[in-house]
Amino acid sequence: MTERSTGKAAADTLRQARDAVARESWAEAYGLLHRLDPGRFTPDDHAAFADAAWWTSRVEESIVQRTSAYSGYSAAADARRAAYSAWMLFYEHQLAGHTAVAAGWLRRARHHLRDEPECVEQCYLAWMDTEAAQRRGAFDEAMASARRMAEIARRCDSPDLHAMSVQAQAGVLVARGRVADGLDLLDDAMCSATAGELSAFFTGWVYCLGLQQCMACADLARAAEWTEAAMRWCASMPAENNFRGLCRVHRVEVLELRGSWTRAAAEAVRTCEELLPYERRMAAEAFYVTGEIRRRRGELAAAEQSYERAHELGRDPQPGLALLRLAQGKAEASAAALRPALAGDGPGGLERCRLLAAQVEVSLALGRLDEARTAAGELDRTAEDWRERCGSEATPLHASAASAGGAVAFATGDLDRALPLLHRACALWLELTVPYEAAQVRMTLAAAHRAAGDDEGARMELRAARQTFQELGAVPDARRAAALLADVRGQQPGGLTEREIQVLRLVAAGRTNRAVAAELVISEHTVARHLNNIFAKLDVSSRAAATAYAYTHGLA
DSSP states (O other): OHHHHHHHHHHHHHHHHHHHHHTHHHHHHHHHHHHOOOGGGHHHHHHHHHHHHHHHHHHHHHHHHHHHHHHHHTTTOOOHHHHHHHHHHHHHHHHHHHHHHHHHHHHHHHHTTTTTOTTTTHHHHHHHHHHHOOOOOOHHHHHHHHHHHHHHHHHOOOOHHHHHHHHHHHHHHHHHHOOHHHHHHHHHHHHHHHHSSOHHHHHHHHHHHHHHHHHHTHHHHHHHHHHHHHHHHHHOOOOOHHHHHHHHHHHHHHHHHHHOOHHHHHHHHHHHHHHTTTTTHHHHHHHHHHHHHHHTTTOOHHHHHHHHHHHTTTOOOOHHHHHHHTTTTTHHHHHHHHHHSSSSSSOOOHHHHHHHHHHHHHHHHHOOOOHHHHHHHHHOOOOOOOHHHHOOOOHHSHHHHHEEEEEEHHHTTTTHHHHHHHHHHHHHHHHHTTTHHHHHHHHHHHHHHHHEEEEEEEEHHHHHHHHHHHHTTTTHHHHHHHHHHHTTOOOGGGGOOOHHHHHHHHHHHTOOOHHHHHHHOOOOHHHHHHHHHHHHHTOOOOOHHHHHHHTTTTTO
């Protein structure tokens, strides 16, 4: 093939690539551009190649191409396009965790626009000014920057950046404590996305940032609605939609809370596949949620693997790992794991409340009532502060505070305080459609009713809890509820006879069949028969599993 014909083929390929870019067929565009010699590219071609690489989850390659685009625009003294490229490089380096490099590119973007008349690219700088002021707590300054961004976007006729300015204003309102006002404004930005008013890039961006805000504000109802809208949009987009995994993380969180564990686990696997190539921190959240599901199902070894993977990717595995240690009978290790997570400038908001709720549970298991009372008190104060911020008393924070307060009151024998708090907690979790937490509260409620002499009330709560645990697949909790229900009815746990319980206790203590036979003055054949009956009734297949049941149900 001659040099001329080779050049013609390359030119044809480049035209096809440019057409694919215009159609936003990013996988096709990437495949075509990847075949060409970059020496033939204009700065616009480099920028298009960067976009194609970004949409197909090749962030590092996108950075290389966008850097070439920036160099071309800068050399041509095209200040606006150079500034936009520099800002995108800031964003992509930040996404990749290169914070120092990102800061350098942001400074370059500012430099290019310093002497330019008003233009849409200045919206990006006003946006960054908003976030910087918000981090300092300078909320008036932050709001002024967000509004300046909105005015520039309006005058430059940019629906994309106007929607982002509305979202930025919502973030400032939430940060300064006006949560209800902020979330109402957030809905406006989200509506721009659902109405198809924005480009694909900004539609995905609005959804992702909005869902993060909803989850941070513990607004599960909002998060559920917007998650469904986001996933419908993702499904309508080409397969290479880079936002699919980012939106799916929040879908996984909502499904897990709502008790759809099988779907959540399946979505978590897909999320990790989609995010691991370029967004490890968000993938870590999916691994953590998988650990939570496995722990509650009783799959403790698998749960530990998920928590460890989340930790490797940069997500603190607490409080899930601490609660796993508690389930393994390692209460002291559980308490030790929680201390650093709760100390210093740790997480705030919903994450801290989860840590505090876990500390209450662990402290009560260890009999450390003062520690449990202190943690429950902080939860209560946080819930009251949140009520003033968002104008609602029906959030996960309020449900957690009531659950913890009721558990501590019951542990200290204050039934007059415990019962109303536990009933409120149960009602709130049910209203929020968080079935696992509601069932856990029912277990404590059953114990409180029984202590008050109300066996019928205890039975009702235990039956409801057992049903929920069975539907969720929370096997250890379902067995515990069944055992307690049998005890309230005057039956032995697992339907075991007195003799079978005697045999199980000795087996759990490590006795051989011969030693059990000698102690109970029965034959080894009879011991073996009792063990077969125990295995069948408890639905276990080994001495180790039977021993675990004995410890779980207070028979050892």
